[in-house]
Amino acid sequence: MKNEFVNDGKKIFNLLGNEKWKYLLSVIICAIVVPAFDLALPWVTKWMINAVEMGSKELLIQGFLTMIIIFILYSILVPITGYHYEGRSHKPLLGVRLRLLKHIIGMPFNFFSKQHSGELMSRLTGDIDELFDFYKEQTYDIISILFKGIGALAMLFILDIRIAAPVIILGIISAVSRSYGVKALKENSDDVRKLSGEANSLVSDSLGGIKVVKAFKFEEFLNRDFTSIMDRVTRKAYDRNIIEIKRNALSYIIGSLNFLGVLCIGAYMISKGTLDVGSVFAAIMLQEGIIEMFVAFGTYGFGIKIQIAKSARIFELFQEKQERQGKYEGSGSHICGDELIAIEEGSFSYNDREAVFTRLNIRIMRNELVILEGQSGTGKSTLSKILTGLMPLESGNILWCGKNANMSILRNNVAYVPQEPYLFKGSILDNLRIGNPKATMDEIYKATKKACAHDFIVSQPQGYNTVIGERGLTLSGGQRQRIAIARALLKEASILLIDEGTSAIDSEIENILLDNLISEVDKRTVIFVAHGPTIAKRANRVIEI
Numbered sequence: 396m397k398n399e400f401v402n403d404g405k406k407i408f409n410l411l412g413n414e415k416w417k418y419l420l421s422v423i424i425c426a427i428v429v430p431a432f433d434l435a436l437p438w439v440t441k442w443m444i445n446a447v448e449m450g451s452k453e454l455l456i457q458g459f460l461t462m463i464i465i466f467i468l469y470s471i472l473v474p475i476t477g478y479h480y481e482g483r484s485h486k487p488l489l490g491v492r493l494r495l496l497k498h499i500i501g502m503p504f505n506f507f508s509k510q511h512s513g514e515l516m517s518r519l520t521g522d523i524d525e526l527f528d529f530y531k532e533q534t535y536d537i538i539s540i541l542f543k544g545i546g547a548l549a550m551l552f553i554l555d556i557r558i559a560a561p562v563i564i565l566g567i568i569s570a571v572s573r574s575y576g577v578k579a580l581k582e583n584s585d586d587v588r589k590l591s592g593e594a595n596s597l598v599s600d601s602l603g604g605i606k607v608v609k610a611f612k613f614e615e616f617l618n619r620d621f622t623s624i625m626d627r628v629t630r631k632a633y634d635r636n637i638i639e640i641k642r643n644a645l646s647y648i649i650g651s652l653n654f655l656g657v658l659c660i661g662a663y664m665i666s667k668g669t670l671d672v673g674s675v676f677a678a679i680m681l682q683e684g685i686i687e688m689f690v691a692f693g694t695y696g697f698g699i700k701i702q703i704a705k706s707a708r709i710f711e712l713f714q715e716k717q718e719r720q721g722k723y724e725g726s727g728s729h730i731c732g733d734e735l736i737a738i739e740e741g742s743f744s745y746n747d748r749e750a751v752f753t754r755l756n757i758r759i760m761r762n763e764l765v766i767l768e769g770q771s772g773t774g775k776s777t778l779s780k781i782l783t784g785l786m787p788l789e790s791g792n793i794l795w796c797g798k799n800a801n802m803s804i805l806r807n808n809v810a811y812v813p814q815e816p817y818l819f820k821g822s823i824l825d826n827l828r829i830g831n832p833k834a835t836m837d838e839i840y841k842a843t844k845k846a847c848a849h850d851f852i853v854s855q856p857q858g859y860n861t862v863i864g865e866r867g868l869t870l871s872g873g874q875r876q877r878i879a880i881a882r883a884l885l886k887e888a889s890i891l892l893i894d895e896g897t898s899a900i901d902s903e904i905e906n907i908l909l910d911n912l913i914s915e916v917d918k919r920t921v922i923f924v925a926h927g928p929t930i931a932k933r934a935n936r937v938i939e940i
């Protein structure tokens with residue numbers, strides 16, 4: 396159990412990557428500056444009180460000057476170390492988020508159909524923010540409290556062991572009292588985390604499907620579900636507050652007993668002449684730091700446990716396997732014979748479901764016009780994704796130019812237009828350039844003209860620079876499809892694969908567009924998924940799925 400705690404703690408620290416030691420050094424420096432002054436003050440106070448008691452003007456002035464020097468150093472060093480720490484902590488913390496994002500993007504395509512995007516967002520934002528809070532606030536607090544506590548304890552022993560002993564005993568009682576309610580708080584925090592994941596998924600679903608929500612007057616149901624989740628969160632927050640109130644009340648009582656204890660013992664020792672007034676003052680000032688340290692064992696031990704539980708959701712993602720695209724070694728089609736791509740005895744099923752196809756054999760040649768046909772749900776889009784290298788076959792081989800192909804080779808050689816093309820927030824030009832970031836404007840015009848997109852693009856308010864909003868929502872469905880086709884044409888790949896990518900385009904434009912795409916066959920292989928009879932007549936081959 397203890398080992399698990401240490402290992403998880405190490406894992407959290409290791410998340411900071413290469414910068415972790417620099418980060419630790421800067422947090423240590425920053426976290427010991429303030430307590431160092433807190434420890435110096437009781438000494439100077441003792442010094443000044445004893446100077447007054449002895450009637451030594453000289454000692455009093457020396458103490459006063461020391462105090463001024465401490466204040467000046469404090470006001471210079473605290474902001475400098477704080478500034479340094481802020482600068483140092485920023486980079487590794489951003490690094491964690493970036494690595495997690497990269498890791499998520501690097502996961503196999505299938506992972507995203509199992510995982511809700513709202514849930515992933517909640518981990519990338521909420522969980523990571525809390526992890527940042529842990530790195531930035533809690534590690535600082537833990538180091539600073541430990542330094543101050545241990546320092547105060549050492550000083551108290553130097554002052555007088557008879558006053559140190561009761562403070563330690565009372566401190567241990569405080570630490571034990573802080574463990575009250577820890578289990579209940581941890582369970583509460585787990586429940587709240589799950590509920591916020593649910594709320595995030597609900598919100599992202601509602602916003603993604605806002606048209607359906609409005610058209611079907613679905614708002615009421617969503618509101619009801621959201622309210623129910625929020626009610627549960629509120630109840631949990633209430634339970635948490637009750638536990639916290641009890642814990643704080645207990646802490647307050649024990650803290651007051653500590654203070655009174657040191658005061659009484661100190662007063663007794665002064666009356667007996669075994670301790671000077673200055674030392675009692677110093678002991679009262681120091682005991683706060685010691686008690687704080689003992690209480691912190693209870694509080695931060697719990698805080699770290701909670702953080703480990705929260706980080707588990709981040710570790711879970713980091714532990715998910717990355718897809719293995721394989722290397723791309725410039726295997727363009729120029730090295731091919733007649734056969735460009737082939738599937739041999741290929742089988743595929745989604746996440747242990749019934750197989751979409753088994754022992755499929757297809758061969759597609761250079762400069763061929765192929766139609767993939769089949770009834771709805773027979774696996775045409777699945778096959779397209781496999782040919783594009785988005786998902787691997789479960790068994791069997793996929794060959795590129797007669798050799799086993801990895802996903803990277805396929806992704807480089809196939810330009811894919813999905814059934815529901817996705818456009819990114821940004822301008823039309825930004826979206827086109829995804830096809831080929833180095834394309835010249837002439838090449839872009841050529842592609843958009845072939846995709847029958849140029850005319851409507853230039854009629855947009857800022858032409859090619861028009862910003863099209865999230866998912867290209869300011870464009871019509873047919874316009875989005877034509878931009879997606881132009882984007883694929885710009886890739887200049889050996890295969891152009893269009894999965895029902897013209898379904899939203901009116902028949903007049905569609906006919907011109909299909910003619911243009913069919914003429915691409917001079918330069919590359921063109922694969923259409925399930926198209927009408929017009930194109931089927933002109934195809935070299937129809938593959939029935």
Ligand SMILES: Nc1ncnc2c1ncn2[C@@H]1O[C@H](COP(=O)(O)OP(=O)(O)OP(=O)(O)O)[C@@H](O)[C@H]1O
Nearest residue numbers: 508745748751769770771772773774775776777778
């Ligand atoms: N991500 C997924 N997870 C699980 N099953 C899936 C997934 N995507 C598709 N399927 C299932 O795989 C089968 C083939 O789906 P696919 O989309 O390939 O069919 P299709 O022939 O392209 O259909 P359509 O012509 O209607 O687009 C269907 O039974 C579908 O329910």
